[in-house]
Every structure is written in C-alpha cells, then in structure tokens.
Amino acid sequence: MSDTTPLQVPAVRPVNAAEITEWHDEADVVVAGYGIAGVSAAIEAARRGADVLVLERTGGWGGAAALAGGFIYLGGGTPLQQALGFEDTPENMATFMLAALGPGADEAKIRDYCDGSVEHYNWLVDNGVPFKEAFWGEPGWEPPHDEGLMYSGGENAAPFNAIATPAPRGHVPQMLHKRTGEKGGGFMLMQPLVETAEKLGVRAEYDIRVQRLVVDDDGRVVGLITKKYGDEFAVRARNGVVLAMGSFAYNNKMIESNAPRLIGRPGAAIEEHDGRAILIAQALGADVAHMDATEVAFFGDPQLMARGILVNGRGQRYVPEDTYPGRIGQMTLFHQENQAYLLIDEAAYEEAMATESSTPFFRTQPKWVCETIEELESEMGLPEKSLQTTVEVYNHHAAKGEDPLFGTKPEWTKPIGTPIAGFDLRNCTAGFTLGGLRTDLDSAVLDIAGEPIPGLFAAGRCTSGVCAGGYASGTSLGDGSFYGRRAGISAATKHAATKHAATGQPATETN
Numbered sequence: 001m002s003d004t005t006p007l008q009v010p011a012v013r014p015v016n017a018a019e020i021t022e023w024h025d026e027a028d029v030v031v032a033g034y035g036i037a038g039v040s041a042a043i044e045a046a047r048r049g050a051d052v053l054v055l056e057r058t059g060g061w062g063g064a065a066a067l068a069g070g071f072i073y074l075g076g077g078t079p080l081q082q083a084l085g086f087e088d089t090p091e092n093m094a095t096f097m098l099a100a101l102g103p104g105a106d107e108a109k110i111r112d113y114c115d116g117s118v119e120h121y122n123w124l125v126d127n128g129v130p131f132k133e134a135f136w137g138e139p140g141w142e143p144p145h146d147e148g149l150m151y152s153g154g155e156n157a158a159p160f161n162a163i164a165t166p167a168p169r170g171h172v173p174q175m176l177h178k179r180t181g182e183k184g185g186g187f188m189l190m191q192p193l194v195e196t197a198e199k200l201g202v203r204a205e206y207d208i209r210v211q212r213l214v215v216d217d218d219g220r221v222v223g224l225i226t227k228k229y230g231d232e233f234a235v236r237a238r239n240g241v242v243l244a245m246g247s248f249a250y251n252n253k254m255i256e257s258n259a260p261r262l263i264g265r266p267g268a269a270i271e272e273h274d275g276r277a278i279l280i281a282q283a284l285g286a287d288v289a290h291m292d293a294t295e296v297a298f299f300g301d302p303q304l305m306a307r308g309i310l311v312n313g314r315g316q317r318y319v320p321e322d323t324y325p326g327r328i329g330q331m332t333l334f335h336q337e338n339q340a341y342l343l344i345d346e347a348a349y350e351e352a353m354a355t356e357s358s359t360p361f362f363r364t365q366p367k368w369v370c371e372t373i374e375e376l377e378s379e380m381g382l383p384e385k386s387l388q389t390t391v392e393v394y395n396h397h398a399a400k401g402e403d404p405l406f407g408t409k410p411e412w413t414k415p416i417g418t419p420i421a422g423f424d425l426r427n428c429t430a431g432f433t434l435g436g437l438r439t440d441l442d443s444a445v446l447d448i449a450g451e452p453i454p455g456l457f458a459a460g461r462c463t464s465g466v467c468a469g470g471y472a473s474g475t476s477l478g479d480g481s482f483y484g485r486r487a488g489i490s491a492a493t494k495h496a497a498t499k500h501a502a503t504g505q506p507a508t509e510t511n
C-alpha cells in the first residue's frame, strides 16, 4: 500500500480490498472532493436515501468553485432567460454548443445537457441558489454587479451569431460586494448547496486526501485509500465512489504530456487540481478524452478590446474583438504564438475607461502612444506598412460599419483615428484543463473498452465534459453540477441495483 513511483509521487495503483485489515469509515456513497461536482453528487445521493460521506483535501468545502465568478452555462428557455425577454430552445443551445465547444465535442452529452438545462436551473433555485432578474449586456468577463444573466461564450458575436440564434446563457448567482477570484458568484453557488447537503445529513471530513482506489476481486470499486496527517486510512464505499477532485492544471507532468501550451500558466484553478482523480482511475483502466483541451483566459479588458483592434506579432488582425474574451484567449494562445497587441484611439480609449468593469486590473497603461499609425508601427518594431495596411483595410470597411474579415458587430465597428495607443498583450494568457476521464451520461467512468467501471463515477473537471476544445464561461460549473448530480444518483441507485443483482438480492431503486 505504500509503493512509490521513481518520480516520488504517491502511488496511484488500486489496492485489493482483501489487503484492507480495517476500514476507517464507511458510507453507501463516498464522494472525493467538496467542490461543485462533489456537492451536487452528495445532494442527489442523499436524496435517494444513501448515507453519503464527502472527503475533502483542504480545510473546508468550496474548491475552485467557491472562488469562481459563478457563471453557470444554462439555457434552452430558463425562467431567467424568459423573464428577461430572451428566447432560447434546447435545440438552439445545442447548435451553439456543438459549434463553439469543439472540435470533437461529445454530441450525446451536449444534447443531454441542453435538454436538461431548464430542469437544472430549477434544481439550483430549489436548492437556494439566487439569480437576480437583471441582464448585463456590456462587454466584460463578468457582470460588475449582481446581475444574473450575461453572454458568456460569444453567442452574439461572429461566427456563432450566424449559426444559432444568440441567447445569453451565463447565469450568475446573485452576490453583492464581489471580489474577483476571492468571493464571487461561485461562493453563492456553493454555500446554499452545501447547506442543502448538510440538511440532508451528508457527512464531510476535511484535511483528508484521497490517494488510491480500493477494488474487490471482481474489479468493482469498493473504497478509497486516504491520507490524513501523514497516516493512511481505508474508507469503504458500499455502493459507489464519486471522483470530483478537479482538473490537472497543477500537475506539471500531465500538463507537459497533454496540454503543453499551458506550461507555466495555470489559471482559474487551485493547486489541489493535481490530476490525481484521473491517474487513479487510469490505473484501473479508465479511458480519457480531450486531454489537450484548455480554457484560456486573456488579460485584456473587453470594453477596451471591443473598441479597438487586436493584432498579432505580424500586425494582422485575427479575431472579432467584440467576442467572448475566452475565445480571444484561445485564438491568441493556440494560433498566434501568444502574441497580441491592442490598438485603440484616444476617443475610444476615453469612452471605454468611463465604463464599469468587473476586471479593472486588466485596464493597464498603454506601452506606446503615437500621433500616427506609421509611427506606432515603427515604435512596435513591425515591418513597414504591415500595421498601416491592417488599419487602412479595417477603416475602409469600418467607415460603412462593416467588418467583412471578422464580422465584428456594427455597433463596435468604427474607423480607428489618432492619437493612437498600443497595449502590449503578449503572453497575457492563463487557463485550466478541460480533458479528463471519459464518462457516460450516468457519470459512470468508462474503461478503455467503453464499459463502465463498476462502482466508479466521476464529474467536474476531472472528467471530459461538454467542452472538447472551445470554451464558454459557465460550462465548468455547469457540467460539474449537472453530471455531479448524475454521479450521485447513479452511485446511490443504479449500480446499487447491479450489486444486489450480482449477489442475488432483489434490486431496489434506493439502497
């Protein structure tokens, strides 16, 4: 039970239940990790009568979810969308998600997620998550106040506004006095859910780190090996284990092997996201998907970007500047060698700076301020005529309110004048990983043959969810809570029934 690999990371291989001499604790459903996927699983398992134990590595619940801005990607006609006058259908939502979150997006998962989205919104509300009936329609990373709805994936920008009817789907729990990255909508998502779990009798143990899986002779997962204050303990799961331990954004080796563009730039994640859930399941034969996919944040202020033009290291535009800033991040990191400059004229700059922002720390000073584009081009060290040509072409069409190259919306498409400022946005990206364990619609972890691993379920960013390549804000808290619920239901019921059948006992809906 204590072998280590040559890299001195704790061992990941499963332990045979026959080796366990004493169980430290036991429950019907044992959930590893008390973030968004974990709490959602715990609630649903407890509602189905299961005795639920959550094991959390840190000193309290929350995980990355409690630090998050709190976007939850929901649509298909949620009561909040309807109340604010936006039309949406599950089909329309799926059309957008399939176009924006690929290539290679899991169509079955996306359709399932879209079909269940309104019910999931109602479930959150029923469990105490508050959403204010207010829409924030300005460019931004998050609403600066407590507005409940915003575009959060480029739905209303090119090219997606021509593929699906634009509808805002970034639902944000109401939170006053937000502090980005400290206490935001994510906290107001987690708090009522944890309170709900507590009322349902869910037990939680903190400062305990899940290390390995325990399997019986049939290959069924029946428990976990944990570590607390340096000692190892075995915890038995009578029905099933739910892995909800987050991404591998902070596992350098896994990042190097799978998503090397993120080397040195983990973001919107916590150090506990060390990939362990993925590794211990892989050691049991689990399959993984989309391990190269990453969310990418871009440290530019959307109000400034929408009013200027973004150019790459060759002085050429490459993205509609009025789109979701996370898409700008991906386009910059994946396709422009992380080289970006923002050009904005004085009038547009003044206008942008007078607006509100949820990320005022992205409003840095320009590196260059010049009287002409020619001068700026020279100051930036770009080849003669490269930037001048870019601005000339852009202005030619912008004078008619058009952007035939990238399709920015007419409201933002205005000729660039002078004086002009240039912001150096090179290497201004960070992100987290989207790939992970391959799961089915019941959140069962699938092995490399495509079969569910008995007794093992997973959700959240240790799994591959609705995003395969592209990203929309809210899809992590969204699929983490949605498939977290499924994991809890399955662990408490479906596979309990299988177990009973295997032992000849009558299968029951609850354990």
Ligand SMILES: Cc1cc2nc3c(=O)[nH]c(=O)nc-3n(C[C@H](O)[C@H](O)[C@H](O)COP(=O)(O)OP(=O)(O)OC[C@H]3O[C@@H](n4cnc5c(N)ncnc54)[C@H](O)[C@@H]3O)c2cc1C
Residues within 6 Å of the ligand: 032, 033, 034, 035, 036, 037, 038, 055, 056, 057, 058, 061, 062, 063, 064, 065, 066, 067, 068, 069, 070, 071, 072, 073, 180, 181, 182, 186, 208, 209, 210, 211, 244, 245, 246, 247, 267, 268, 269, 270, 272, 273, 274, 276, 459, 460, 461, 462, 473, 474, 475, 476, 477, 478, 480
């Ligand atoms: C600043 C910030 C803003 C964000 N904004 C958004 C947003 O607006 N919308 C959105 O969808 N996403 C957002 N995210 C990302 C989102 O929070 C995460 O992707 C999401 O929380 C992942 O859910 P999870 O349940 O997999 O992980 P988490 O919510 O992080 O929960 C995992 C839990 O597992 C615990 N754990 C880890 N290892 C172990 C172990 N070995 N044993 C026991 N416990 C363990 C962790 O401590 C943690 O509590 C943001 C993240 C940050 C940091």
